[in-house]
Amino acid sequence: MDSVSSMLFTEAFGEFVKKTPREGEVLKNLPLEPNKKLHAEALRYMGYKNSAAATPEIDLLVRKGLAEICVTIDSRAVYRYFSLQISPDYFAQKDSSRKRCSLMLHQYEGIILMGATLGVSADRLLSRVQIRDMAYALVLDSCATAAIESICDDLQDNLKAIYAHQQRYLTNRYSPGYGNLALSTQIQLLSMLDAERKIGLHATQNFLLTPSKSVTAIIGVSQFPQKNEYVSCDICKMRSICHFQRKESL
Numbered sequence: 001m002d003s004v005s006s007m008l009f010t011e012a013f014g015e016f017v018k019k020t021p022r023e024g025e026v027l028k029n030l031p032l033e034p035n036k037k038l039h040a041e042a043l044r045y046m047g048y049k050n051s052a053a054a055t056p057e058i059d060l061l062v063r064k065g066l067a068e069i070c071v072t073i074d075s076r077a078v079y080r081y082f083s084l085q086i087s088p089d090y091f092a093q094k095d096s097s098r099k100r101c102s103l104m105l106h107q108y109e110g111i112i113l114m115g116a117t118l119g120v121s122a123d124r125l126l127s128r129v130q131i132r133d134m135a136y137a138l139v140l141d142s143c144a145t146a147a148i149e150s151i152c153d154d155l156q157d158n159l160k161a162i163y164a165h166q167q168r169y170l171t172n173r174y175s176p177g178y179g180n181l182a183l184s185t186q187i188q189l190l191s192m193l194d195a196e197r198k199i200g201l202h203a204t205q206n207f208l209l210t211p212s213k214s215v216t217a218i219i220g221v222s223q224f225p226q227k228n229e230y231v232s233c234d235i236c237k238m239r240s241i242c243h244f245q246r247k248e249s250l
Contacts, residue, residue: 046142079151110221120211170220
């Protein structure tokens with residue numbers, strides 16, 4: 001998302017979020033099986049720009065890692081919808097960046113907060129493997145990262161389908177620590193989701209999520225179709241130097 005969108009979500013955590021949300025949902029034991037997409041994503045997190053670049057030995061380790069991760073995880077997710085209540089005084093302010101943001105705010109009627117985790121079992125597996133085989137641990141870590149992102153993608157696709165029935169459109173998900181959205185936002189986001197009680201997800205004093213293979217995110221809800229309905233490396237400012245670009249963006 002662009003800087004205006006990120007500003008929107010930063011503001012949303014301030015004065016605009018209605019404190020009483022619609023009830024969301026807690027999901028447990030989310031299905032995940034090894035597949036070509038997961039395999040390619042795990043290799044990408046390892047620094048391979050396409051699957052063909054990996055040696056047969058690496059390819060075999062990734063297959064082993066994905067199989068082990070998929071049978072080990074205790075995946076859970078939670079999401080809730082919050083409506084936006086915008087103060088008329090906000091639009092009266094003369095700050096130019098806020099004027100730009102106000103144009104975006106008119107498009108969004110609410111936000112979805114979401115959190116997902118592979119659970120503590122994934123962290124324990126990674127810790128055990130790190131002691132006996134650091135090389136395989138690096139492979140396993142990439143497999144776990146690919147796994148949690150896949151779970152978030154599936155959840156986002158399901159939410160998109162749910163809101164399509166209401167003639168509403170969703171933005172990409174946007175996580176604390178990216179753009180103008182401070183990493184410290186994790187604390188408020190987790191609190192609003194009641195994530196620690198519902199799925200065992202919380203943050204450290206440094207705002208890092210634990211269990212480590214977890215994601216929190218915000219999704220905008222609009223009455224209007226949204227651009228960038230999929231995540232593309234082409235829209236990222238770091239694309240020229242990033243080692244983790246997807247193949248289609250090269």
